[in-house]
Amino acid sequence: MSANQHTPRVLIFDSGVGSLSIGAAIHDLLPEIDLLYVMDHGGFPYGEWPEALLTEHICATVCRVLATHKVDLLVMACNSASTAVLPALRSQITIPVVGVVPAIKPAAALSQSGVIGLLATPGTVSRPYTAQLIQDFAAHCHIIAVGSPELAPAVENFIWHEHALDAVLSRVKTAFSQHTDFSAMDTIILACTHFPLVQPQLSVLLPNINWVDSGQAIARRVAFLMGELGLAETPGKPARQSAIILGEEPASANLAQYLQARNIKISAD
Incomplete structure (x- = not known):
């Protein structure tokens, strides 16, 4: 890969481990795209939040993550958040956002x-x-x-x-x-x-x-948008998959083992 060649990176955001099911579908279709999972474990479950507070929380959290991590596209891997938060989130960030709805x-x-x-x-x-x-x-x-x-x-x-x-x-x-x-x-x-x-x-x-x-449909949408953005996979380059765990509780040994088995590395916030 040349020094000027950009490796596409997708951020997959959810209140917990649900991001992993969406990420697996994206990785199956686009195996050479880097994936960053953000698991807002401290905010789980989103379905119990009042809509206004959920919108404020997710927008602030996503903006904080994007301030220190460069990504090309964001997948909101949560049905509850997708139906409530996407208009406000899209107004605050410049990258494309893909939401999840029931299939x-x-x-x-x-x-x-x-x-x-x-x-x-x-x-x-x-x-x-x-x-x-x-x-x-x-x-x-x-x-x-x-x-x-x-x-x-x-x-x-x-x-x-x-x-x-x-x-x-x-x-x-x-x-x-x-x-x-x-x-x-x-x-x-x-x-x-x-x-x-x-x-x-x-x-x-x-x-x-x-x-x-919704996994396969989301993966196809990500592939389409990557094409629209002029971003292509890097042939022969192994994807880097990493996860950020948000909240006071550190990743458990069981979660760490689960992620390791899927070649996902836990990273600092």
């Missing part, structure tokens, strides 16, 4: 039965934005919506401390199975970026399901 359109195209599960946080389930997506892209489908207040924290604790998930996952299955059309459900949308990290465990409890999340 309702691809799920509607994939489902054969027309009965689709939506697994999300309660906030995402209740947001008018989600209802509008369903109206626009899945009005012909029956959506079984489950808003779990405990699954995202359980996934966070599973990655950080290897806490057991079985009881929480069992309650998720029960919530779906209580619906009369449960037996016809053939597709589930994972509408929180934490949830794809435990899709293998969910698949055991809910077999024969098409699992849909």
Whole structure:
């Protein structure tokens, strides 16, 4: 690589480990682009914040990170934050911002039965934005919506401390199975970026399901914008992946091991 050749770098921002599911999809499609994960563990979970305070907090935090880390594009890897914060954030920074929304359109195209599960946080389930997506892209489908207040924290604790998930996952299955059309459900949308990290465990409890999340669509959007910016991957150059953990709690040994297994290095803020 010449001294003047710029290596593209994407910042993936979330309140916790949900950034890892989006980053994995981006890395699969663009393996030679550098990725910087920012995990705002001290602010987790974003779904419980009042919208005005969340907007102020995220804008200030992102601006602080960008003051010391050069990146070309930012992915807001959180459904709750994407639906609330993006207009204000885009007005304060100069790089492109990609948000995450529930993958309702691809799920509607994939489902054969027309009965689709939506697994999300309660906030995402209740947001008018989600209802509008369903109206626009899945009005012909029956959506079984489950808003779990405990699954995202359980996934966070599973990655950080290897806490057991079985009881929480069992309650998720029960919530779906209580619906009369449960037996016809053939597709589930994972509408929180934490949830794809435990899709293998969910698949055991809910077999024969098409699992849909936003990761691949976000990766394709990042690739498109990189092209628009005139930024190309550096052929043959291994990507550098690093993570910044925000908050008072230092990264746990379990989290460090999880990141190391994925070639992600923990960096100082």
